[in-house]
Ligand code: DCP
């Protein structure tokens with residue numbers, strides 16, 4: 001008989017993520033205190049300009065902007081572990097941080113680069129262990145239960161493989177906790193940060209979880225924690241000693257029951273797989289019904305804004321699409337949709353606006369409108385589109401013109 005599988009869930013969190021991504025570009029800063037935060041400043045541009053003739057990894061350390069003398073209202077997004085030793089960290093004001101660690105190097109966030117590496121480390125995980133839940137830019141849950149190696153040493157073998165592969169392929173380190181469920185795995189991933197692995201079994205509850213502060217339970221925020229402290233409860237162990245009824249009396253049925261279960265290490269939430277979006281859309285219901293001719297300017301502005309929002313959503317999620325559609329709802333609550341599929345993948349607001357405008361011309365607009373929506377479908381990842389472009393340069397290089405060429409663009413009505 002095959003051995004019985006016990007549920008093993010991993011939580012993986014990248015170490016000092018935004019800062020680590022910068023260190024890939026500037027490896028000469030490795031081991032130094034570096035903080036990421038604030039907006040892009042003239043000092044950042046000056047650095048690159050002054051060294052335009054040398055590769056990024058050859059810019060002398062001495063030339064990087066420092067925290068010393070920082071004035072402004074910026075806050076730290078993250079800090080390298082070397083900087084954290086001086087007591088600086090996420091959410092601290094940069095001016096305060098400058099006092100604690102004036103020699104720290106200050107760099108801005110590069111979201112394009114962050115997204116690229118976020119996608120890259122998740123793709124590596126998916127190749128090894130396909131049951132992954134995306135929890136944001138730098139963390140995921142992974143169901144190890146049935147993956148080869150996922151049971152060995154409580155999951156340590158698979159965790160090490162994932163950690164090693166991510167490092168080899170990206171140069172980034174991460175920390176992983178493996179436990180019977182998401183709740184415990186999330187706590188465990190912090191135990192041996194950075195570049196650590198921690199394994200928690202059900203029987204470790206008392207020794208490894210109960211001594212922790214209640215705040216370590218993901219879901220207990222500052223408010224709940226304050227209330228717990230007011231009741232004399234600071235550790236998870238103290239929370240676990242309370243009767244279920246007592247917790248329900250103080251926190252209500254739902255929260256009380258959840259606190260009880262959490263303090264006993266219980267959590268049966270499934271790992272929810274990443275699903276590729278089918279389409280990305282935005283719609284808006286107007287404050288008052290609008291008329292296509294009389295409210296032309298207002299409708300036109302709303303239409304443009306929706307296209308810009310959809311374009312921003314696409315960019316954030318890293319997709320482009322080739323079916324552009326609109327949705328209208330009239331004052332009699334009847335709805336119509338129209339869409340058009342173009343030859344090339346698009347994602348920019350002006351192109352979406354042009355194609356959506358074309359769809360609009362196919363709808364008779366003799367009633368007032370209640371709602372307008374813009375949708376982009378037939379999505380593929382921006383990365384895949386870029387790869388296609390490198391194989392077929394002419395088709396995608398002319399993206400803008402091609403997309404607009406397929407449209408007869410004599411503006412009409414509020415378009
Ligand atoms: N982040 C942010 N604003 C915050 C906290 C974090 O923008 N208030 C960003 C910067 C981090 C990233 O999200 O690099 C991931 O957050 P983490 O809390 O996981 O922090 P780090 O990855 O930086 O550090 P750690 O090694 O502690 O995970």
Ligand code: MG
Nearest residue numbers: 013014015138
């Ligand atoms: Mg992190």
